[in-house]
Amino acid sequence: MDLGLxxxxxxxxGGTKGIGxxxxxxxxxxxxxVAICARNRAGVEEAVAALTLKGVRATGDAVDVSHGRxxxxxxxxxxEFLGGIDIVVANVSALxxxxxxxxxxxxxxxxxxxxxxxxxxxxxxxxxSKAPAIVAISSVSGxxxxxAAGPYGAFKAAIIHYVQGLAHQLxxxxxxxxxxxxxxxxxxGGIWNTIKDGNPELYRTALALNPTGRMGTPQEMANAATFLxxxxxxxxxxxxxxxxxxxxxxxxx
Numbered sequence: 001m002d003l004g005l006x007x008x009x010x011x012x013x014g015g016t017k018g019i020g021x022x023x024x025x026x027x028x029x030x031x032x033x034v035a036i037c038a039r040n041r042a043g044v045e046e047a048v049a050a051l052t053l054k055g056v057r058a059t060g061d062a063v064d065v066s067h068g069r070x071x072x073x074x075x076x077x078x079x080e081f082l083g084g085i086d087i088v089v090a091n092v093s094a095l096x097x098x099x100x101x102x103x104x105x106x107x108x109x110x111x112x113x114x115x116x117x118x119x120x121x122x123x124x125x126x127x128x129s130k131a132p133a134i135v136a137i138s139s140v141s142g143x144x145x146x147x148a149a150g151p152y153g154a155f156k157a158a159i160i161h162y163v164q165g166l167a168h169q170l171x172x173x174x175x176x177x178x179x180x181x182x183x184x185x186x187x188x189g190g191i192w193n194t195i196k197d198g199n200p201e202l203y204r205t206a207l208a209l210n211p212t213g214r215m216g217t218p219q220e221m222a223n224a225a226t227f228l229x230x231x232x233x234x235x236x237x238x239x240x241x242x243x244x245x246x247x248x249x250x251x252x253x
Contacts, residue, residue, distance in 0.1 A: 003030055010033070012037075030226065035077075036058070071117045076121065088134050136159050136177075142156030181241065
């Protein structure tokens with residue numbers, strides 16, 4: 001299937017590792033010019049160099065998405081470099097699971113407002129695009145109570161609500177908005193890698209909950225996000241796509 005992505009332009013936050021990096025790589029493999037950001041400048045430079053080798057235009061900057069002004073400048077610079085923006089992927093999370101006030105604040109500023117500020121900054125460019133799409137990375141923790149109950153789960157749920165609201169508000173403009181809710185996703189340097197080494201009992205418990213007997217990979221999450229971002233998904237908007245290997249048991253109607 002031709003996803004119709006070649007020649008489009010995308011902005012991906014948190015694009016240097018894990019799911020975000022896999023999304024940036026997959027978009028580039030489909031011929032999409034990509035702008036990425038993350039907090040670590042060296043990681044951004046390495047990722048941009050690798051993306052460029054795929055034959056697309058790529059750029060990036062070190063950005064903390066919880067700082068709205070800095071994120072807006074990044075988006076504006078990305079749009080200037082790419083000649084516009086067709087796709088935005090909000091991927092960054094503070095991974096805040098504590099119950100203290102600081103964890104709630106970090107979750108709100110990074111997960112929630114990082115998504116809102118990204119969409120707001122990109123909106124003038126999306127309105128001029130011929131194939132505009134918004135994809136936000138949520139989590140199964142946003143639809144079921146698990147060990148991440150608290151700020152992480154609450155704000156992941158809020159992101160689904162926010163994006164589905166966008167889908168209805170922007171439908172007349174032809175701008176699609178969807179979320180992907182990954183299940184437990186394992187990669188080197190990721191949260192489950194850390195838990196496997198630091199809390200093996202929790203890791204074994206989490207692994208046992210999945211009927212497939214394994215966790216997902218960043219590429220499997222990226223495949224879903226890339227499809228939703230593509231013109232091939234032209235009539236899909238307001239959807240939360242769960243990619244969890246049957247981990248969650250709630251039925252989506």
